Amino acid sequence: xxxxxxxxxxxxxxxxxxxxxxxxxxxxxxxxxxxxxxxxxxxxxxxxxxxxxxxxxxxxxxxxxxxxxxxxxxxxxxxxxxxxxxxxxxxxxxxxxxxxxxxxxxxxxxxxxxxxxxxxxxxxxxxxxxxxxxxxxxxxxxxxxxxxxxxxxxxxxxxxxxxxxxxxxxxxxxxxxxxxxxxxxxxxxxxxxxxxxxxxxxxxxxxxxxxxxxxxxxxxxxxxxxxxxxxxxxxxxxxxxxxxxxxxxxxxxxxxxxxxxxxxxxxxxxxxxxxxxxxxxxxxxxxxxxxxxxxxxxxxxxxxxxxxxxxxxxxxxxxxxxxxxxxxxxxxxxxxxxxxxxxxxxxxxxxxxxxxxxxxxxxxxxxxxxxxxxxxxxxxxxxxxxxxxxxxxxxxxxxxxxxxxxxxxxxxxxxxxxxxxxxxxxxxxxxxxxxxxxxxxxxxxxxxxxxxxxxxxxxxxxxxxxxxxxxxx
Numbered sequence: 001x002x003x004x005x006x007x008x009x010x011x012x013x014x015x016x017x018x019x020x021x022x023x024x025x026x027x028x029x030x031x032x033x034x035x036x037x038x039x040x041x042x043x044x045x046x047x048x049x050x051x052x053x054x055x056x057x058x059x060x061x062x063x064x065x066x067x068x069x070x071x072x073x074x075x076x077x078x079x080x081x082x083x084x085x086x087x088x089x090x091x092x093x094x095x096x097x098x099x100x101x102x103x104x105x106x107x108x109x110x111x112x113x114x115x116x117x118x119x120x121x122x123x124x125x126x127x128x129x130x131x132x133x134x135x136x137x138x139x140x141x142x143x144x145x146x147x148x149x150x151x152x153x154x155x156x157x158x159x160x161x162x163x164x165x166x167x168x169x170x171x172x173x174x175x176x177x178x179x180x181x182x183x184x185x186x187x188x189x190x191x192x193x194x195x196x197x198x199x200x201x202x203x204x205x206x207x208x209x210x211x212x213x214x215x216x217x218x219x220x221x222x223x224x225x226x227x228x229x230x231x232x233x234x235x236x237x238x239x240x241x242x243x244x245x246x247x248x249x250x251x252x253x254x255x256x257x258x259x260x261x262x263x264x265x266x267x268x269x270x271x272x273x274x275x276x277x278x279x280x281x282x283x284x285x286x287x288x289x290x291x292x293x294x295x296x297x298x299x300x301x302x303x304x305x306x307x308x309x310x311x312x313x314x315x316x317x318x319x320x321x322x323x324x325x326x327x328x329x330x331x332x333x334x335x336x337x338x339x340x341x342x343x344x345x346x347x348x349x350x351x352x353x354x355x356x357x358x359x360x361x362x363x364x365x366x367x368x369x370x371x372x373x374x375x376x377x378x379x380x381x382x383x384x385x386x387x388x389x390x391x392x393x394x395x396x397x398x399x400x401x402x403x404x405x406x407x408x409x410x411x412x413x414x415x416x417x418x419x420x421x422x423x424x425x426x427x428x429x430x431x432x433x434x435x436x437x438x439x440x441x442x443x444x445x446x447x448x449x450x451x452x453x454x455x456x457x458x459x460x461x462x463x464x465x466x467x468x469x470x471x472x473x
Contacts, residue, residue, distance in 0.1 A: 002087045002204075002406060003096070005108040005182055013115040016105050020081030022046030024104075026095050027086055028068065029055045032109060032177075035152045035165035036084060037061055039116050042167045048080055050095060060163070076104060084112045087182050088406055110184035113152065117174045118189055120150065124304050125178035125188050127219055128196025128231075129212075130350050131297050132177045135196055137325035138287075138301035139175055140166070142318040146310050149173040155344070156326040173308060178219065180212075181205060185219045191226025192307050193219065194300055198236035201347055203382035204407070213240045220244065229303055231296065232257045250303045252295055259303035261285075261295055269361060271295055275302050275312065283312035287319045290329050291357025298322075327461065329354060329453075333469040336443060338369075338450045340469060346375040346457035348386035355393035358453055366449030367395035371438060371463070373456030374402040374415060381411035388421035396445060397422055397429040400438045403458025435459060439466035 008016070017023070023040050025033050028049025034057040041047045041064050048067035051058060058068050067077070075098035076083060083099040083106045091097075099106050117123050126136045133154040141159040143149035150168040151160060154177045160166045168174075178185035178193070181202050198216050206212050217240050220228045230241045232249040241247060251257035252264060252273075260276040271289050274282040287298055302315045324330055327344040334340060339361070345354045355368065362368050370391060374380040380387065380402055391397045399415040399422075415431045422429035432438040442463075446452065454463055 002182065003085065003089060003091055003108070005087055005184055005187060006106065006111045007187070008107055008111055010115040010118040013107060013112065016082050016107070017045065020045075022048060022080045023082045023084060024076050024080040025049035025084045026089060026093065027051055028061065028066070029053070029058045030086065031057075031154060031156070031164045032113075032152070033084070033086060034061060036109065036112055036116065037066060038064060038165055039150070039152075039167050041065060046079065048077060057164075076102065080104070082107060084109060087184070090406065108184075108187075110179065110187040113176065114187035114189065117152075117176055120171050120174040122173040122192065122308050123188075123190045124173070124175045124192045124194065124308060125185065125190030126176070126194045126196070126300075126304070127178035127180060127185055127216070128194070129180065129199040129201050130347060130353070131196045131293060132179070133325055133344070134294070134328045135194065135297040135300050136175060136177050137328070138298050138319060138322055139304050141322045142301060142305040142310055142315050143173060143175055145318040145321070146305075146314045147173060149175055152176040153325070155328060158323045180215060180219070183215050183218075186215070186222065188222060190223050192304055193223035193226065193228050194304050195220070195228065195230040195237055195241070196296065196300055197231055197234045198240060199349060201379070204376070204378040209236065212236075216240055227307055229300070229307060231300070248303070248307065250299050252292075252299065259299060259306070261299045264295055266290075266292065266295070266360070271298070273299075275299070275315070277306060277312075280312065283316050285316055285319050287322050289322070289324070290361060291353055293353040294357065329357060332464060333471050334473045335452060335467050335469055336446050337448065337473045338366075338446050338452050341451070341453045342461065342464070343453055343455045344457050345455050346379070348383050348390035351390040351455065352393070354453070354455065355391065358451060359393050362451045363449040366451060367447065368393060369396045369398070369446060369450050369452045370394040371398045371400065371442065371452070371454045371460070373400045373435065373458050373460035374418065375457040376405050377402055377407050377409045377411055377413055380418065381413040384413065384418065384421065387418055388425050391422055391427055391429070395428065397427060398432045398438060398442065398445065399429060400432055400435050400456075400460060403456065403460070405458065435463050436466060439463045442467070
């Protein structure tokens, strides 16, 4: 069971901060929480926090002056008058319950992010069931080269020197991911609100497409004083936004869209298209990426940047320099001479798009081998049929055990059941046990000229600590 979001709002959180000696972050080593902690440090407040294991992000926060505890179950230290938490933690979290018992105000991550971004003049929020981090990464590349924007990303980015955030010196422009889970994005106030797509996910919270569409419509309402920028090619987005007046559209199918990608060419790891905007000369966009989904992400990022006033030339130059985001079809090296990619995909639609893109990179005569860790029992059970067909582009699928996250297995679903279903649909799949067991047997399945992708949103990335990945074949 997850915790709910708070709804203090920017003004109340501002007051709480004025009356506190410091801010304590639960799970401070997470991508989003570490970014909020950095922004709080830059604002001049004392910052502390705890997490289960040490990490590079925690070392970075220590260098910036934060107090860090690892693996501690102790109460919040004295001197911290505000606690920031993520809705993913348990209501029985000892630090959270201790804060409540001590009457320390607790603010959810989304509510706190809403406070931080509310102080900027131009606020670009990137929403959508799929592609948020990649689109944000591309837009961050543009803004990092063209100005002094603040960025809160959902992945570590080369454009941000390998970090997940950038804290600018001015309060002009901020870019952030707008997460739909538990309606978190309803605590944000973008005036350029990007919607990449709308679909079904998070079935532990969303129970129907009507609920999902209503949530995204409410997110669009948050940009009532700005612009909604939405995907004209996405059927659910059309149902939600077709009659919106304060809106612009982007498309790769309809030349009547406000921003249109024409003359698309997808080569071996490279994409090229013409950015066509009404009453302006087309701009040639080139970037290193894979798959048609990357065209949509780049188009949306370019459209958001143009709406924010960035020139076409600056956009083209920045996207040509774009070098991806962590765990988004990220090339990690070679294992047994085979190229290895790492990807965060954990929804059937994301898996299909990622495998379709990587399929074009498989060496001639080789196979696309996918190692996938299903993420949460509720998602695996809720999309079981779709998952059984999502791996069609893979020649071999190795399924590690389901990553439970915050859940109990109430449905009885398993990776073994999913492997059986994939085989019934004509695929080649095996259930391989834990991440460690999967790493141990992986070498026996790889052949010369194969391409390997490690995929999932749980702890599957730890497999890279167990495999001798090399920089050269």
